[in-house]
Amino acid sequence: DVKVTQSSRYLVKRTGEKVFLECVQDMDHENMFWYRQDPGLGLRLIYFSYDVKMKEKGDIPEGYSVSREKKERFSLILESASTNQTSMYLCASSLLPSNQPQHFGDGTRLSIL
Amino acid sequence: EDQVTQSPEALRLQEGESSSLNCSYTVSGLRGLFWYRQDPGKGPEFLFTLYSAGEEKEKERLKATLTKKESFLHITAPKPEDSATYLCAVPKYNNAGNMLTFGGGTRLMVKP
Numbered sequence: 001d002v003k004v005t006q007s008s009r010y011l012v013k014r015t016g017e018k019v020f021l022e023c024v025q026d027m028d029h030e031n032m033f034w035y036r037q038d039p040g041l042g043l044r045l046i047y048f049s050y051d052v053k054m055k056e057k058g059d060i061p062e063g064y065s066v067s068r069e070k071k072e073r074f075s076l077i078l079e080s081a082s083t084n085q086t087s088m089y090l091c092a093s094s095l096l097p098s099n100q101p102q103h104f105g106d107g108t109r110l111s112i113l
Numbered sequence: 114e115d116q117v118t119q120s121p122e123a124l125r126l127q128e129g130e131s132s133s134l135n136c137s138y139t140v141s142g143l144r145g146l147f148w149y150r151q152d153p154g155k156g157p158e159f160l161f162t163l164y165s166a167g168e169e170k171e172k173e174r175l176k177a178t179l180t181k182k183e184s185f186l187h188i189t190a191p192k193p194e195d196s197a198t199y200l201c202a203v204p205k206y207n208n209a210g211n212m213l214t215f216g217g218g219t220r221l222m223v224k225p
Contacts, residue, residue: 031211043215048212058212094211097211101162103159104157107156
């Protein structure tokens with residue numbers, strides 16, 4: 001079974017802090033993704049990566065950056081956290097072909113105070 | 114632009130009362146359709162992939178079907194533990210990776 005592990009289930013940070021969310025997958029998947037999920041807005045893609053050191057913007061990249069130094073690890077960085085970034089953050093991974101499903105972690109519930 | 118629409122938004126069933134969830138899509142060149150189950154406070158759990166019209170997949174009380182314009186998730190004799198939000202998604206074409214377009218989900222509540 002695919003295992004996607006997010007480092008924290010719950011996280012509380014303060015406005016202006018730099019926040020790191022970590023994600024690790026154990027299935028040698030080429031693609032990795034970061035989403036946020038908010039009530040009424042569904043899943044929105046922030047960034048994705050199809051290879052080490054490669055990244056592509058999703059639908060809502062503003063205020064975020066990402067890092068992929070190793071194939072199995074994909075980090076989401078909130079450069080200067082703001083209250084409107086309070087959300088559920090979900091990491092996913094998939095094989096490279098476009099007809100392959102994504103597999104998700106259990107999410108990080110992030111609160112910015 | 115790719116669009117995925119799920120209906121109904123919410124569905125309440127009595128235990129044992131079978132029903133279907135709908136996922137309609139407009140995409141340029143379908144390369145698959147995925148169904149997920151999401152429990153509150155958790156990430157979506159992959160259920161099925163359907164690749165071509167006429168294809169069917171089954172898992173316990175769930176059966177997913179696909180036509181050229183929509184997919185159905187049939188739930189036979191549901192139990193309270195089937196209560197969850199069900200999401201469908203389709204791949205959209207891009208030059209790298211495989212981004213998905215998600216529907217808004219159907220929240221299923223099964224009462225004992």
